Amino acid sequence: xxxxxxxKYKENASKGIADPVLQKALGGLQDRLGPATEKLYNSQPEGxxxxxxxxxxxxxxxxxxxxxxxxxxxxxxxxxxxxxFAKTAEEAVEICKKIALENDVKTVVKGKSMVTEEVGxxxxxxxxxxxxxxxxxxxxxxxxxxxGPTHIVAPAIHKTRREIAELFTEKLGxxxxxxxxxxxxxxxxxxxxxxxxxxxxxxxxxxxxAETGHIxxxxxxxxxxxxxxxPKIHVAFMGMERIVANLEEQQSILRLMSMGAxxxxxxxxxxxxxxxxxxxxxxxxxxFHLIIIDNGRSKILADPEFREMLCCIRCGACLNVCPVYGKxxxxxxxxxxxxxxxxxxxxxxxxxxxxxxxCAGETLCGACKQACPLEINLPRMLLALRSKLSDGDPDWQVxxxxxxxxxxxxxxxxxxxxxxxxxxxxxxxxxLQHLLPAKQGMITRLPWPxxxxxxxRNMKKLAPKTFMQQWKETKEKKDS
Amino acid sequence: xxxxxxxxGDISTAxxxxxxxxxxxxxxxPTTAEQDILKNIRQRSPxxxxxxxxxxxxxxxxxxxDFHPERSxxxxxxxxxxLILEKDPEWGxxxxxxxxxHPLLNSLNLxxxxxxxxxxxxxxxxxxxxxxxEERQQQRQQTRKEVxxxxxxxxxxxxxxxxxxxxxxxxxxxxxxxVSLVPSIHLAVVExxxxxxxxxxxxTLLKWDEAEQAEGLTNxxxxxxxPSKTGDIELVMVHGAHGPRELHLFLxxxxx
Numbered sequence: 081x082x083x084x085x086x087x088k089y090k091e092n093a094s095k096g097i098a099d100p101v102l103q104k105a106l107g108g109l110q111d112r113l114g115p116a117t118e119k120l121y122n123s124q125p126e127g128x129x130x131x132x133x134x135x136x137x138x139x140x141x142x143x144x145x146x147x148x149x150x151x152x153x154x155x156x157x158x159x160x161x162x163x164x165f166a167k168t169a170e171e172a173v174e175i176c177k178k179i180a181l182e183n184d185v186k187t188v189v190k191g192k193s194m195v196t197e198e199v200g201x202x203x204x205x206x207x208x209x210x211x212x213x214x215x216x217x218x219x220x221x222x223x224x225x226x227x228g229p230t231h232i233v234a235p236a237i238h239k240t241r242r243e244i245a246e247l248f249t250e251k252l253g254x255x256x257x258x259x260x261x262x263x264x265x266x267x268x269x270x271x272x273x274x275x276x277x278x279x280x281x282x283x284x285x286x287x288x289x290a291e292t293g294h295i296x297x298x299x300x301x302x303x304x305x306x307x308x309x310x311p312k313i314h315v316a317f318m319g320m321e322r323i324v325a326n327l328e329e330q331q332s333i334l335r336l337m338s339m340g341a342x343x344x345x346x347x348x349x350x351x352x353x354x355x356x357x358x359x360x361x362x363x364x365x366x367x368f369h370l371i372i373i374d375n376g377r378s379k380i381l382a383d384p385e386f387r388e389m390l391c392c393i394r395c396g397a398c399l400n401v402c403p404v405y406g407k408x409x410x411x412x413x414x415x416x417x418x419x420x421x422x423x424x425x426x427x428x429x430x431x432x433x434x435x436x437x438x439c440a441g442e443t444l445c446g447a448c449k450q451a452c453p454l455e456i457n458l459p460r461m462l463l464a465l466r467s468k469l470s471d472g473d474p475d476w477q478v479x480x481x482x483x484x485x486x487x488x489x490x491x492x493x494x495x496x497x498x499x500x501x502x503x504x505x506x507x508x509x510x511x512l513q514h515l516l517p518a519k520q521g522m523i524t525r526l527p528w529p530x531x532x533x534x535x536x537r538n539m540k541k542l543a544p545k546t547f548m549q550q551w552k553e554t555k556e557k558k559d560s
Numbered sequence: 561x562x563x564x565x566x567x568x569g570d571i572s573t574a575x576x577x578x579x580x581x582x583x584x585x586x587x588x589x590p591t592t593a594e595q596d597i598l599k600n601i602r603q604r605s606p607x608x609x610x611x612x613x614x615x616x617x618x619x620x621x622x623x624x625x626d627f628h629p630e631r632s633x634x635x636x637x638x639x640x641x642x643l644i645l646e647k648d649p650e651w652g653x654x655x656x657x658x659x660x661x662h663p664l665l666n667s668l669n670l671x672x673x674x675x676x677x678x679x680x681x682x683x684x685x686x687x688x689x690x691x692x693x694e695e696r697q698q699q700r701q702q703t704r705k706e707v708x709x710x711x712x713x714x715x716x717x718x719x720x721x722x723x724x725x726x727x728x729x730x731x732x733x734x735x736x737x738x739v740s741l742v743p744s745i746h747l748a749v750v751e752x753x754x755x756x757x758x759x760x761x762x763x764t765l766l767k768w769d770e771a772e773q774a775e776g777l778t779n780x781x782x783x784x785x786x787p788s789k790t791g792d793i794e795l796v797m798v799h800g801a802h803g804p805r806e807l808h809l810f811l812x813x814x815x816x
Contacts, residue, residue, distance in 0.1 A: 108795060140582055146571040147581045153564060159779050165567035217801055218792035234792060241794050260796040268802060272651075275802070276708060291586045292777050302741060302788040302803020309737050309780075310704075320571070325585040331763040345724045346759060348789060349803065352781040359696065360687045360733040362703040364780060374567065382574035 083228065084430050085414035089437035096409035102238050106406045109237055113400040116343035117451060126332075134336050135454045137329035138391035141290075141321075145381065145390075148290040148323050149372060155293020159355025161368040169199035172373045176201060176282070176315055179369055180210055183313055185280040189271075191297060191304030192216035193284025194232065194394055195319045195373060197416035198429070201282070213274045215303035217267055224251045230410025230418060232396035233341045238409055271303070281307035281365065283353075285318035286337065287393060289330040294354045295370060296334065298347035305349050314365040316353065318372050321381075321390040333393065336453035340397030376429045383475070385464050389424055391454050396421075398448035398458065404441055413438055420448035424461045432468055432478045439465040488529070503546075510542050590768045597764045601756065606814040612722035612755050613811065619725045623786030624799050626806060627725075631752075631813035637668045640714070640747060641675050643808065649711035650744040650805070656680040657743075658707050659714035661734035664749060664812065682706040686733030703736060713743035713804070719765070720750045720809070723758045724785050727809075731780040740784060746804040752814045 096102055124130050141148055153163040166172035180188070188210055190196065202212045202223075214223040218236035222229060224247050229235030236244075241258045249256045254266040283304050285295040295316050297304045308314045324330045338344045357364025380386045399405050399419035410418035415426040415435075423442050427435035439462050448458045470489075472480030480486070495501055516523045522538035525531065533539065545553075590598065620627040630636045649655055657676075659665050661683050671681050684703050687696050707713070715735070717727040727748055731737055740746050756762050766772050766781075788803030799805055 105794070112795065140585070143575065144581045144585055146568045146575060146577070147585060149571065150564070150568055151586075163564070165562045165564055167562040167567065167570075171562060215802065216792070217790045221792065234795065236792055237795075239793075241796075244793055260793040261798045263793055264790060264798040264801060268800065271802065294777055294781075300788070301790045301792075301801035303801065305737075305741050305782065306802050309741060326587050327763060327767045328587065331759065335759065342791075346726060346783065346785055348785050348787075350783040352777050353779065354777060355779040357731070358733075358779065360689055361731060361736070362684045362687055362700055362734070363707070363736045363738045364731065368779075372567070374562075374570070378570045378574045381571065382576075 083414075084426075086426055086430065086435040086438050088414055089412050089435075089441060092414065093408035093412040093441065096412055097407055099409070101240055102409050103407070105237050105240070106409060109231070109234065110400055110406045113343055114451065117339055117397055117400065120339045120343055120345070121453075130332065131336065131453060131455050134329075134333050135391065135456070137324055137333060138393075138454055139388070141324045141329075142381065142387060142390045144325070145320065145323070148325055149320060151290040152288055152293055152323060153370075153372070155290070156295075156355060156368075156370055159293055159368075160358070161355040161370055164369060164371045166371055166373045166375070169373070169375045172199045172317065172371050172375070173201055173204040175369075175371050176317075177204055177208060179313065179315060179367075180205060180280055181208065183279065183367075185210055185313070187274060187278040188212045188280045188282055189215050189274055189278040189303075189307045189311065190219075191281070191283040191299060191307045192219050192235070193282065193317055194229075194416050195284055195317045196282065197229065198319075199317070199373065199375065201317070211274075213271065213278070215271050215275070215301075215307055216299070217264060217301060217303075220267055220271065221247065224248075228411075229416060231399055232394055232417070232419070232421070233399075234396075238411065275306045275310050278307075278311045280313045280315060281309075281311040282315050282317065283308050285316050285322050285370075287330060287333055288318060288323040289325075289327055289352070290323055291326040292352070292354065294352040296330065297351050297353065298334070298338065298341075298349065300342065300344075300348040302349050305351055308351065308353060309364060312365055313367045313369070314353070314356070315369045315371065318370060320372050320374050320377050322393070333454070337393050337395045340393075340395035340451070340453035380428050386424075386428055386461060388456060389428060389461060391456055392421055392425070393454065394421065395453060397451045397453055401447040401451040402442070403445060403447065404443055408441070412441075420458045420462075424458055424465065427465055432465060432473075432476050436469050439469070506542065506546065510544070513541055587767075590764070594764050594768060597761055598768055601761055601765065606752065609752060609755050609814075612757055613752075615722040615757075616720070616725055616755070616809075616811075619723065620786075620809070623725050624789070624807075625725050625786045626808040628808060628810050630810060633667060633812060636749060636810045636812060637670065637673075639810065640668065640670065640749075641673050643745075643747065644679060644712060645675060647712065647745060647806075651711070654680075654709070656682065656706065656710040657712045657714065658682040658684065658710035658736075658739055660716060660736065660739055661685050662716045664716050664751060665714055668749070680706075680709070682710065684734060684736035684739060704738070707736065707738045707742050710743045712745045712747060713739035713741075714747045714749065715740045717748055717750045717754065719754050719756050719762055720748075720811070721756050721759055721762050725809070726759065726762070726783050726785040728762055729782045729784065730775070730778040731782075732778065737780055737782065740782070741803055744800070744804060745806045745808065746784075746787070747808045747810070749810045749812060751812045755811065 164175045221236045231237045288295045356368040405419040413422040417425045423438040526534045719728040787807040790801035
């Protein structure tokens with residue numbers, strides 16, 4: 081279960097950095113998935129055009145979202161499904177709760193769905209006395225331990241096999257073992273009982289196809305197929321942006337998503353679900369409900385600066401390369417969406433001021449954009465968010481940062497624009513820096529108000545000569 | 561309650577309509593490249609499909625998929641009988657097998673095999689429209705019981721894609737979706753003529769082939785590439801998370 085608490089970023093990041101087990105897990109993940117994904121991108125027959133083209137497909141879909149969603153809704157109804165629209169998280173939860181109560185649902189099995197984490201579905205259903213089981217192995221482990229996911233695709237990446245072994249022994253009563261295949265088998269057995277008795281299955285939607293009227297789910301475990309085949313009711317939750325116009329575009333993005341998520345050509349199980357089972361079919365759900373959710377997305381859509389973010393398909397590729405995520409881990413972001421994608425999406429969905437540390441924490445190194453299967457320009461949007469934080473923005477209810485800081489930076493700006501003052505100050509600093517505490521040629525502590533800069537890092541001393549001076553001297557020597 | 565009109569209305573406002581929608585949202589005619597792919601598939605001779613079999617063999621290994629060498633119906637029948645006899649059930653000790661009601665699988669005639677006389681062989685039959693709602697429900701419950709009981713499920717597939725070892729299965733009466741999902745071992749028997757080179761070929765057919773267009777994707781199209789797997793515990797790859805632990809593939813040679 082996720083709680084939205086991005087305010088604790090610094091505290092949780094420090095914990096993550098200090099945790100050697102987490103460091104090893106994240107290092108292993110990034111070493112394996114990052115390069116493997118890159119290799120796959122480069123080996124595609126479509127060549128380097130594939131990703132920019134897919135970006136255009138996504139952008140076209142977002143720019144025509146009203147037409148596409150209407151088409152999808154009509155088609156799904158034509159297939160015998162029921163379509164609901166939810167403006168808010170609360171409304172989405174209410175709709176699902178109503179379906180469950182009307183059908184006397186006792187047990188729910190869920191496929192991994194980030195949007196149900198976002199709206200807080202599980203808690204609401206449990207309050208009604210309904211048993212809810214996460215069935216993705218990683219999510220199931222986290223449900224047992226009462227934690228939120230820390231990676232979009234590998235949600236329990238922060239858990240060691242020893243922790244999982246202890247958890248299973250305590251919660252499932254299984255014999256203690258640290259063997260991943262045996263642990264997986266324990267979970268398989270425990271969840272199989274739930275699959276067979278569940279009367280409602282809940283899934284997310286990776287990327288719907290408007291033209292054919294299908295939602296599409298992807299998994300490697302087969303848990304989503306189980307959740308959407310065995311129970312009598314299937315409820316699918318879909319963030320309103322998860323749609324593309326036609327089948328050609330859908331397949332090209334779906335394949336890129338598999339590459340970004342798990343360095344696969346295609347996920348192990350891909351299902352196109354258009355509606356419930358027909359009358360003459362011998363299995364499949366009798367009811368299919370699709371809940372399309374806004375929950376702050378139309379506000380992102382209306383802002384040209386951030387509309388590009390709606391192209392994101394939550395594959396998690398950016399997590400597998402981000403140097404910041406790779407050190408602090410997913411917990412720090414305090415949101416179901418972590419890593420670079422979380423640093424942009426969490427502020428936009430849950431408030432820019434409360435998530436200020438998330439966008440400030442990223443390095444703008446650009447690795448996320450390079451790894452993104454859709455080449456989404458996350459660094460650009462991180463900068464845009466920082467600019468809003470600095471100047472304030474009534475449209476996004478952003479309070480500007482303190483007047484003092486603004487003053488300081490405009491002074492800094494003026495200083496930098498005047499060569500003479502700048503050089504004088506440099507000379508002054510060169511003299512004064514010898515008075516500061518230093519270790520191995522690095523300044524270890526700056527005086528207030530700059531002390532924050534050296535709280536977690538040392539600072540290099542100023543060089544005896546600036547680049548410009550060296551350039552000038554070298555040139556003069558050469559010319560003479 | 562938010563109505564569709566209000567919901568879509570908010571989106572249109574956010575998009576700054578009345579700017580017109582893009583014209584090329586839904587494609588209505590295949591591109592020349594797609595026409596070429598269709599032509600290629602249709603004119604392909606059995607000989608031209610042989611390299612795909614080799615590809616399939618290669619990609620099966622990392623996917624943990626058991627691709628069997630038998631090609632004739634009689635050899636495949638025997639191989640399946642052997643598998644049924646040699647494999648152990650995962651849950652309990654009783655051996656039951658469930659299969660689709662499908663012409664290719666019917667022609668295997670497993671029911672006549674003397675070696676399997678002690679094993680329950682179930683077939684998922686279509687639910688007749690003439691039955692009452694209650695009778696239909698009963699038949700579905702019976703099928704469900706048989707699928708749960710079975711340790712092996714046998715299906716065919718609409719297509720098999722060589723490059724990714726993907727089985728494409730549409731939902732149809734008599735071809736229960738759970739047969740390829742709930743039993744611990746999934747056996748797929750596919751005609752060689754259903755072999756395609758790439759996912760691109762599959763999607764081009766699904767989109768532009770007249771027969772495929774007429775049928776649509778159906779309410780459930782599943783693409784299955786290998787047995788169930790997970791890496792959720794310390795990224796260690798384990799097969800058999802929730803779906804089948806094993807996937808065995810048989811290709812029936814073209815008899816023409």
